[in-house]
Amino acid sequence: MFEINNLNVYYGVIHALRDVSLKINQGEIVTLIGSNGAGKTTTLRAISGITPSKSGEIKFMDENIEKAKTMQIVKSGISQVPEGRRIFPDMSVLENLQMGAYLRKDKEEIRQDLEQVYLRFPRLKDRRTQLAGTLSGGEQQMLAMGRALMAKPKLLLLDEPSMGLSPVLVQEIFQIIKDINKTGTTILLVEQNAHMALSIANRAYILETGEITMSGDASELAQSDAVRKAYLGG
Amino acid sequence: MEQFLQQMINGISIGSIYALVALGYTMVYGIIKLINFAHGDVMMIGAYVGYACVALFNIPFIPSMLIAMVVCSILGVIIERVAYKPLRNAQRITVLITAIGVSFLLEYVMMYFVGATSKTYPQGALGAGKLSLGALSINVEQVYVITTTIIMMIVLQYIIKRTKLGKAMRAVSSDQDAAQLMGISVDRTISFTFILGSSLAAVAGVMLGAMYTISPLMGVQPGLKAFVAAVFGGIGSIPGAMLGGILLGLIETLVSAYLSSSYKDAVAFAILIIVLIVRPAGILGKNVREKV
Ligand SMILES: Nc1ncnc2c1ncn2[C@@H]1O[C@H](COP(=O)(O)OP(=O)(O)OP(=O)(O)O)[C@@H](O)[C@H]1O
Ligand SMILES: [Mg+2]
Numbered sequence: 001m002f003e004i005n006n007l008n009v010y011y012g013v014i015h016a017l018r019d020v021s022l023k024i025n026q027g028e029i030v031t032l033i034g035s036n037g038a039g040k041t042t043t044l045r046a047i048s049g050i051t052p053s054k055s056g057e058i059k060f061m062d063e064n065i066e067k068a069k070t071m072q073i074v075k076s077g078i079s080q081v082p083e084g085r086r087i088f089p090d091m092s093v094l095e096n097l098q099m100g101a102y103l104r105k106d107k108e109e110i111r112q113d114l115e116q117v118y119l120r121f122p123r124l125k126d127r128r129t130q131l132a133g134t135l136s137g138g139e140q141q142m143l144a145m146g147r148a149l150m151a152k153p154k155l156l157l158l159d160e161p162s163m164g165l166s167p168v169l170v171q172e173i174f175q176i177i178k179d180i181n182k183t184g185t186t187i188l189l190v191e192q193n194a195h196m197a198l199s200i201a202n203r204a205y206i207l208e209t210g211e212i213t214m215s216g217d218a219s220e221l222a223q224s225d226a227v228r229k230a231y232l233g234g
Numbered sequence: 235m236e237q238f239l240q241q242m243i244n245g246i247s248i249g250s251i252y253a254l255v256a257l258g259y260t261m262v263y264g265i266i267k268l269i270n271f272a273h274g275d276v277m278m279i280g281a282y283v284g285y286a287c288v289a290l291f292n293i294p295f296i297p298s299m300l301i302a303m304v305v306c307s308i309l310g311v312i313i314e315r316v317a318y319k320p321l322r323n324a325q326r327i328t329v330l331i332t333a334i335g336v337s338f339l340l341e342y343v344m345m346y347f348v349g350a351t352s353k354t355y356p357q358g359a360l361g362a363g364k365l366s367l368g369a370l371s372i373n374v375e376q377v378y379v380i381t382t383t384i385i386m387m388i389v390l391q392y393i394i395k396r397t398k399l400g401k402a403m404r405a406v407s408s409d410q411d412a413a414q415l416m417g418i419s420v421d422r423t424i425s426f427t428f429i430l431g432s433s434l435a436a437v438a439g440v441m442l443g444a445m446y447t448i449s450p451l452m453g454v455q456p457g458l459k460a461f462v463a464a465v466f467g468g469i470g471s472i473p474g475a476m477l478g479g480i481l482l483g484l485i486e487t488l489v490s491a492y493l494s495s496s497y498k499d500a501v502a503f504a505i506l507i508i509v510l511i512v513r514p515a516g517i518l519g520k521n522v523r524e525k526v
């Protein structure tokens with residue numbers, strides 16, 4: 001349903017992505033793993049149309065979207081939970097969730113989806129009138145995910161959802177990612193936490209300084225020596 | 235006591251004008267981090283449009299004000315599209331200089347067309363006479379100014395807090411990339427901000443014009459004062475601009491009444507400097523959390 005072919009992104013003279021190609025099938029969880037500065041965030045920003053690409057193509061549901069505006073990309077069904085959550089701190093939890101549904105018109109469906117999000121994240125319901133900036137880190141991550149779900153995405157991009165969270169919360173978030181996937185949302189999960197990511201993904205790509213160096217079945221990669229050495233601590 | 239109350243009313247009414255203009259500064263700053271130095275001149279254009287409607291075409295006051303709001307909104311959007319948008323990724327100083335350039339452009343183009351001499355709205359355009367409340371007598375003009383400002387502020391609060399575009403505006407002000415990821419168009423939201431700010435400036439311009447006189451340079455002084463008011467209240471903060479404007483008007487009026495009118499600017503600026511030393515972000519401003 002989604003593929004990237006030979007994508008190149010530059011920041012001035014820095015060549016941040018070099019001929020990156022990857023493919024995601026309907027219903028999969030695919031993870032993109034890499035260490036600091038590998039280009040994971042750049043990949044997601046390019047997919048969402050925030051960072052322009054120099055060459056290459058991005059295809060979603062058989063349409064080329066590499067030149068599309070972010071608004072059109074969101075409309076076509078790709079939502080992103082950005083790195084560092086990036087919730088709107090001075091808006092209430094409810095308003096943050098409403099912003100997620102910004103491009104949708106059907107009030108009744110939006111209301112139902114809001115209930116779904118509240119069911120998935122009961123803590124957000126308790127805190128719906130609170131300013132988002134006052135939430136804890138874990139709650140903010142949940143809000144960022146709930147906000148993205150309010151767009152009813154077909155493909156959900158997650159940028160390091162485990163960042164800065166306690167092991168217990170990381171478990172909880174990953175469980176929620178699995179649940180979201182079960183209800184039919186395809187997922188591209190960017191992580192530095194390779195262990196957790198490989199444990200829930202179907203397939204994985206390894207990104208090193210802007211290049212895809214390995215790819216394959218998540219369970220197979222988790223067994224491979226190279227991956228174990230570099231990302232799983234031996 | 236009556237005299238004091240009288241002065242308070244004078245202060246609030248001039249402060250209302252500052253507040254209306256300050257809102258434009260603060261909203262534009264909030265969204266694109268630019269001090270739009272041409273804002274006072276947009277107010278001046280509003281005053282002239284209102285004047286043309288009232289004095290030349292005999293249109294009643296309120297419709298004239300609405301026309302001025304529409305014209306200024308269009309002007310504001312054009313200024314943003316033509317002058318500021320191409321510089322969105324440029325250094326701030328470049329944009330600031332451009333804003334000053336736009337300001338001069340508006341002033342002197344206007345001077346070319348209408349001449350440098352000042353004009354006055356027809357007598358009593360904004361209402362004439364006085365209302366007496368006990369020993370207090372209030373100019374009807376002032377009642378209109380204060381009421382109009384209150385209505386504008388309520389409408390503005392409603393737009394910003396409740397409407398989709400208003401929420402989009404807050405989202406873009408707070409985090410442009412995240413707002414884009416929601417599908418919000420940053421360009422359209424910025425245009426909308428200029429529409430709001432310029433309409434309020436138009437309202438201020440028409441009322442100021444009707445109370446005093448109009449000239450192509452009439453926007454300079456109040457524009458500067460309103461900018462000060464916005465900084466005073468906390469640049470980027472909407473309640474701050476309202477409060478800053480009213481306070482500045484009050485301080486000025488009370489100083490002129492009880493000390494001397496020649497000190498009013500000195501005292502107002504001294505207070506500003508003290509506030510900024512004590513609270514660099516302004517009275518209601520948040521402590522700067524600049525994003526990198
Ligand atoms: N706005 C920018 N301007 C210039 N260089 C940038 C910019 N953003 C990222 N880079 C550079 O591009 C490279 C890839 O960065 P990116 O943020 O995509 O990495 P990442 O894999 O997401 O890293 P992390 O795990 O730390 O989030 C890095 O070398 C980074 O320094
Ligand atoms: Mg990153």
